[in-house]
Amino acid sequence: MTKKILVVDDEPDVRNTVKTVLEKNGFEVISAISADDGFKKWQVEKPDLVLMDIMMPGTPVKDVIPKMKGTKVAYLSVVRTSEAEKEDLMRSKNIVDFIQKPFDINELVKKVKKLAGA
Amino acid sequence: MAQDLKKELASNQTVLLLMPGTEYNEIIVDVLKKLSGNICYITLNKTYDSLIELFKKKKINTENIVFIDAISKTIKNVPDQGDGVYYVSSPGAMTELSLTIEKFIRHKFDYLIFDSLTNLLIYESKAPVSKFVSSLVNKIKQGKTKAIFYALSVKEQETLIKESGMFVDKVIDLDK
Numbered sequence: 001m002t003k004k005i006l007v008v009d010d011e012p013d014v015r016n017t018v019k020t021v022l023e024k025n026g027f028e029v030i031s032a033i034s035a036d037d038g039f040k041k042w043q044v045e046k047p048d049l050v051l052m053d054i055m056m057p058g059t060p061v062k063d064v065i066p067k068m069k070g071t072k073v074a075y076l077s078v079v080r081t082s083e084a085e086k087e088d089l090m091r092s093k094n095i096v097d098f099i100q101k102p103f104d105i106n107e108l109v110k111k112v113k114k115l116a117g118a
Numbered sequence: 119m120a121q122d123l124k125k126e127l128a129s130n131q132t133v134l135l136l137m138p139g140t141e142y143n144e145i146i147v148d149v150l151k152k153l154s155g156n157i158c159y160i161t162l163n164k165t166y167d168s169l170i171e172l173f174k175k176k177k178i179n180t181e182n183i184v185f186i187d188a189i190s191k192t193i194k195n196v197p198d199q200g201d202g203v204y205y206v207s208s209p210g211a212m213t214e215l216s217l218t219i220e221k222f223i224r225h226k227f228d229y230l231i232f233d234s235l236t237n238l239l240i241y242e243s244k245a246p247v248s249k250f251v252s253s254l255v256n257k258i259k260q261g262k263t264k265a266i267f268y269a270l271s272v273k274e275q276e277t278l279i280k281e282s283g284m285f286v287d288k289v290i291d292l293d294k
Contacts, residue, residue, distance in 0.1 A: 010240065055163075057210055057241045060192045079189055082167035088194065 003116040006047040007031045008038035009076060010056040017105065018051065025109050027116070035064040042068050049116040051099075055079050065092065072096040072115055076103070123290065124152050127229075127264050130287035132255055134235075136271040136279060137292045145292065146233065147176045149266065150183075155228030158263075160186045160219060162209040162237035165193070166200070184227070186218055210241030212250050220257055227263050234268035235282055239275060248281045255285040 005027050009015045019029045030045050032038035036059050038052065050068060054061055054077040065073050074097035075089065086098050096115050099108065126133055137145050150157070150173065161169060166187040173180050180202070188206040190196045196205050206215045223230065232254075238247045251267070258265045267286060269279055271293035283289040 054193055055189070055209075055237075055240060060208070062193055062195075078163065079193065080164035080168045080172075081193070082165065082171040085165055085167050085194065 002026065002028050003049070004028045004030065004045060004047040005112060005116060006038060006042055006045060006050045008033075008035065008050060008056075009053040010034060011053070014053070014076070014101075018108065021105050021109060022112060025113070027112065034058040035061045039064050039067060042071065047071060049074065049096075049112060051076055051112070053077070065094065068094060070094070074099055074111070074115060076101055123149060123266070126288050126290060127266070130264075131262075132258060132265045132267070132286040132288070134267045134269060134279075134282055134286045134289045135292065136269050136289065139270050139272075141292070142270070143172065146231075146268070147172070147178065149231070150178050151176075153229050155182065157183045157229045157231060158186065158219075158222045158225075158227040159183050159231045159233065160188070160215075161233050162188050163234060165190045166203045166205075184222065186215070186222065188215055208241065209237050212238070212242060212246065216250065216254065219254060223257055223261055223263055226261060230258065230263050230265040232265065232267045234270065235278065236268075236270040236272065236275060239278060244278050244281075247278060251282045252285045 005022055007015055007018045007029060010033055015031045019031050022029045030041055030047065032041045034056050042050065050071055050073045052061055052073055052075055054075045071094060073094050075095065076099050078101040089095060090098060097111060099111065166185050170180060185203040186206060187203055188209045191205050192208045198205055204218055206218055235251065267282065271291060
């Protein structure tokens with residue numbers, strides 16, 4: 001079964017690149033431009049994995065992720081955090097990875113395959 | 119590089135430092151190693167904890183640095199202030215950020231480091247950011263604190279960089 005990925009990022013370049021590459025690798029990809037938009041689409045689409053930019057205008061990501069109960073979320077982060085902070089963030093129930101930007105697109109595909117169970 | 123910056127700061131109160139993303143961490147460490155005195159460090163892209171981790175690793179004494187962290191509150195729950203750090207809601211909370219910086223400028227720091235202008239544009243459009251920079255530079259100029267504004271040398275933000283360049287005394291482009 002095709003796995004569904006929700007990409008939430010305010011940067012159009014990141015959204016488009018990730019969408020194109022993941023679709024080429026057989027995923028169905030939905031994209032959203034903010035945490036709020038991402039939550040709305042999550043409610044309708046029920047994706048297998050959410051790739052969520054950590055730093056976006058609007059509602060803070062940390063307030064939206066707990067609402068996405070039962071869905072794996074991987075952070076895409078341009079923000080530099082300490083190792084301890086990373087561990088703390090990963091302790092949230094549905095956070096499964098912390099992917100530092102800029103990322104290698106092939107590495108991202110590998111990670112998404114593993115995380116989404118494709 | 120940092121030696122040049124020190125020289126420029128001797129004759130200019132405000133400097134915009136344009137840097138390539140690939141050498142960002144090396145440059146911010148290099149700058150801090152060269153500056154002596156009290157420093158107010160405003161961070162919009164690295165959490166206070168990550169900066170402390172980086173500076174400790176590079177053996178930089180942080181006792182003379184007070185941090186204004188505008189990013190941690192967007193990713194985790196933190197109080198309004200900690201030991202040597204003040205937290206602002208988000209880089210987009212420009213009024214709050216401006217008021218917090220203003221309080222610190224009054225304390226007559228030797229240096230203010232703004233890291234970085236590039237990140238403000240994630241949250242706000244060019245016009246308010248430009249207004250923020252101009253107003254901040256004016257406030258700095260009322261005192262003696264020397265200010266260094268960091269920005270990534272990226273094409274997408276060329277206009278803001280050019281405009282900010284008009285407000286500061288000197289622009290140093292490390293990408294050239």
